[in-house]
Amino acid sequence: MRAVRALVRKDLLLELRGREVVPAMVVFVLAAFVLFRFALGGDRLGGGVRAATGMLWVAVVFTAILGLARAFAVEREHRIWDGLLASPIDRSAIWAAKAVSTFAFLVVMQAVALPLFWLFFLQQADGPSFAVLIAALLAADVGIAALGALLAGLASAGQAREVLLPVLFLPFAVPLVLVGVQVSIGTIPPQTADFGTVRELGFLALYATIFALLGWALFEYVVED
Amino acid sequence: MAVVLAATLMPLAVAMIFFYVPTDVDQGYSQRIFYFHVPIALTTYTLFAWGALNAARFLWTRDMRLDLKSYVPMHLGVMFGCLTLVTGSLWAHISWGVWWYWGSTELTTFLIIFLFYCAYFMLRFSVEPGEKRATFSAVYALLGVGLIPISVIAVHTAQDIIHPITFSRNGANMDGSMFATFLVSLAALLSLAVAMYCIEMRGKRIDDRLKQLRRLAEASS
Numbered sequence: 001m002r003a004v005r006a007l008v009r010k011d012l013l014l015e016l017r018g019r020e021v022v023p024a025m026v027v028f029v030l031a032a033f034v035l036f037r038f039a040l041g042g043d044r045l046g047g048g049v050r051a052a053t054g055m056l057w058v059a060v061v062f063t064a065i066l067g068l069a070r071a072f073a074v075e076r077e078h079r080i081w082d083g084l085l086a087s088p089i090d091r092s093a094i095w096a097a098k099a100v101s102t103f104a105f106l107v108v109m110q111a112v113a114l115p116l117f118w119l120f121f122l123q124q125a126d127g128p129s130f131a132v133l134i135a136a137l138l139a140a141d142v143g144i145a146a147l148g149a150l151l152a153g154l155a156s157a158g159q160a161r162e163v164l165l166p167v168l169f170l171p172f173a174v175p176l177v178l179v180g181v182q183v184s185i186g187t188i189p190p191q192t193a194d195f196g197t198v199r200e201l202g203f204l205a206l207y208a209t210i211f212a213l214l215g216w217a218l219f220e221y222v223v224e225d
Numbered sequence: 226m227a228v229v230l231a232a233t234l235m236p237l238a239v240a241m242i243f244f245y246v247p248t249d250v251d252q253g254y255s256q257r258i259f260y261f262h263v264p265i266a267l268t269t270y271t272l273f274a275w276g277a278l279n280a281a282r283f284l285w286t287r288d289m290r291l292d293l294k295s296y297v298p299m300h301l302g303v304m305f306g307c308l309t310l311v312t313g314s315l316w317a318h319i320s321w322g323v324w325w326y327w328g329s330t331e332l333t334t335f336l337i338i339f340l341f342y343c344a345y346f347m348l349r350f351s352v353e354p355g356e357k358r359a360t361f362s363a364v365y366a367l368l369g370v371g372l373i374p375i376s377v378i379a380v381h382t383a384q385d386i387i388h389p390i391t392f393s394r395n396g397a398n399m400d401g402s403m404f405a406t407f408l409v410s411l412a413a414l415l416s417l418a419v420a421m422y423c424i425e426m427r428g429k430r431i432d433d434r435l436k437q438l439r440r441l442a443e444a445s446s
Binding site for chain 2 (some may be wrong): 147150151154155157159160164167168170171172174175176178179181182199200203206207210211214218221222224
């Protein structure tokens with residue numbers, strides 16, 4: 001636990017001082033929203049709020065991939081790996097720390113993205129319930145961070161790591177987007193949150209749990225040697 | 226052995242599908258594609274389970290032979306997966322008049338798993354051959370074990386169930402001759418997969434041996 005806390009602190013401090021990942025994610029998600037807004041028709045929103053909600057989830061997944069691409073960049077470039085592997089800590093602590101810092105980055109990005117989403121897409125119409133949307137995004141963030149920390153570790157050893165990570169990640173993002181969109185559009189008025197919403201949020205929690213367990217169990221094989 | 230079995234069962238299955246089994250009342254003659262589509266899909270899942278099992282065994286024992294035994298089923302799984310998508314698409318065209326039907330839970334689940342298979346190969350071919358590649362492939366294969374149930378649940382949570390239900394809780398939803406044809410077809414495709422597995426494994430082993438010999442020859446000259 002202490003090791004995880006120290007490693008998370010290192011990641012957050014590096015980000016606060018270097019500002020490498022989060023600003024890029026925020027600018028990326030903003031640009032994605034602008035693109036999607038024009039893609040759906042500049043003046044009148046084609047496809048309505050339902051289409052916009054789908055775009056939100058796609059933008060979140062792509063932005064997460066952008067952030068994850070830099071997840072182990074510092075470790076790799078400044079040869080921190082050797083130090084980490086030589087230190088007497090559990091390998092899964094490295095994974096847990098990276099998942100926690102990734103989760104933090106995602107939450108910060110979404111704190112900026114959600115108001116922008118409202119501004120761009122929802123001003124003139126009834127949008128999905130924000131409470132449900134935030135709950136769904138937080139649950140999805142845990143899953144993305146847990147799985148992403150493992151996949152970033154896998155991808156960072158490949159030859160074409162920038163290309164590899166999205167390819168490895170996207171098949172796993174499909175179920176997440178599928179249910180994420182479903183839970184969000186299920187609360188657009190006149191519909192309200194009901195049993196289906198609870199079941200879909202439960203699915204997102206299950207997703208997070210399964211990939212957290214797999215990440216925790218498998219990460220030690222990714223970092224050996 | 227498996228080759229002989231496959232060579233016997235495949236013609237038998239084809240003969241039963243086209244000449245023995247009665248024509249479906251609702252869907253007509255073209256429903257016969259079912260006897261290819263579903264067994265091929267089940268074979269793909271079996272190959273994947275086999276590959277993942279050997280991947281887990283590899284991580285446990287570190288025996289490099291298991292890496293090959295995990296990779297070859299995955300490789301065959303991609304071929305059978307392609308066939309599943311093609312036959313599924315044909316069936317969708319016949320039944321629903323479209324080449325791809327997004328309302329079908331099976332087709333969409335399968336598509337996610339197929340994407341996963343493709344990504345597995347991207348990972349495998351971007352890492353230098355050796356123990357590292359074997360480990361990374363095994364880790365990703367095992368992640369797929371989490372992805373399959375998740376995809377099934379996700380697709381069911383998000384969509385209506387429209388695909389024809391083959392098996393209900395009360396057993397197979399087919400009469401005797403249909404079920405017999407289905408079983409023979411399944412046995413034929415599974416034995417075909419085993420036969421292909423044996424042939425590919427032999428080829429890979431010969432490749433490895435050749436590489437070793439070449440290395441030895443270079444070292445001595």
